[in-house]
Amino acid sequence: MDLTLDTPKPKIATGKVLLWLAIASMVMLFAGLTSGYIVRQAEGNWMQVTVPRAFYFSTAFILLSSITMQSALSAIKKNNTGTVKTLLIVTLALGLAFVFCQFLGYNSLVNQGVYFTGGNASASFFYAITGLHLAHLIGGILSLMFVTGKSIMEKYNSNNYLGIQLCSTYWHFLDGLWIYLFLFLSLAR
Numbered sequence: 001m002d003l004t005l006d007t008p009k010p011k012i013a014t015g016k017v018l019l020w021l022a023i024a025s026m027v028m029l030f031a032g033l034t035s036g037y038i039v040r041q042a043e044g045n046w047m048q049v050t051v052p053r054a055f056y057f058s059t060a061f062i063l064l065s066s067i068t069m070q071s072a073l074s075a076i077k078k079n080n081t082g083t084v085k086t087l088l089i090v091t092l093a094l095g096l097a098f099v100f101c102q103f104l105g106y107n108s109l110v111n112q113g114v115y116f117t118g119g120n121a122s123a124s125f126f127y128a129i130t131g132l133h134l135a136h137l138i139g140g141i142l143s144l145m146f147v148t149g150k151s152i153m154e155k156y157n158s159n160n161y162l163g164i165q166l167c168s169t170y171w172h173f174l175d176g177l178w179i180y181l182f183l184f185l186s187l188a189r
Helices: 014-042 053-077 081-111 121-152 162-187
Strands: none
Touching: 014 121, 014 162, 053 081, 053 162, 081 121, 081 162, 121 162
């Protein structure tokens, strides 16, 4: 008698696999950009871009948002749905504050005469790297808005929180990626 027919097969969350594939591709994208930055910098004719002060504030906002996101994930595991709603809304607000500070930083660069184009390769790299991160973060904000909406409608509980878990993983990745990029752009001289 073959018992393998009666054995349930483990269920693989497709969303987790797809998220990790997306994260791997983003790691390769930013590794390529930062490698290109280093190679181009070594060629000379490089005017260093100073990280705008507003980016320091955006860094603080994204770090705080990772804490609130992780707290929301912990709260849903305890079925504390009221706390989850509040923490997701705070995370969303902190994410939007990050975006606002990024635009303040770009405005500061433009006021200093540092543009995406115009012969300054370092500025082009700076805008491309930070702009691509910002684009990915806006995708994270859209995901966070969706998850927050579902949380407000009480679609999550301690037995069903995959959406919050996936959003949390992506958000922490974006946080870690920003810290890497912020340090890279501040220290790669």
